[in-house]
Amino acid sequence: MENMKDEDWAKPYKNLPYIDDVKEYSKEDEALFKEIKEVLKKYNVLDKFGITLLHTHFPVKKGEIMVEHYNPEDQSQLTKPHPKEDIEKLGLVPISWRFTDNEDQKKESHR
Numbered sequence: 001m002e003n004m005k006d007e008d009w010a011k012p013y014k015n016l017p018y019i020d021d022v023k024e025y026s027k028e029d030e031a032l033f034k035e036i037k038e039v040l041k042k043y044n045v046l047d048k049f050g051i052t053l054l055h056t057h058f059p060v061k062k063g064e065i066m067v068e069h070y071n072p073e074d075q076s077q078l079t080k081p082h083p084k085e086d087i088e089k090l091g092l093v094p095i096s097w098r099f100t101d102n103e104d105q106k107k108e109s110h111r
Helices: 027-042
Strands: 064-071 074-085 095-098 107-110
Touching: none
Parallel strands: 064 107
Antiparallel strands: 064 074, 095 107
């Protein structure tokens, strides 16, 4: 794993657990999931939004954002970092968001 100084990490990814250390879904999460489901149901968006387990596999550097690439020919996906300026240049669409107490840490992944 690449060693990076704290100040070199992209803020939204800096404090995410590594995939090997992430705490998986458990019985303790059932009430939370039920409540989230009811909110999504109330707004009629059960087929639009869902939940993902936040984690990282490697450091994401300042100025980068994770982008999902898909290949319909072999039905594969690949997620990798891109410079933030690629978002508009490539016409990328946000597909995931992360809620934080601090608005400047909003995390989006794109495809």
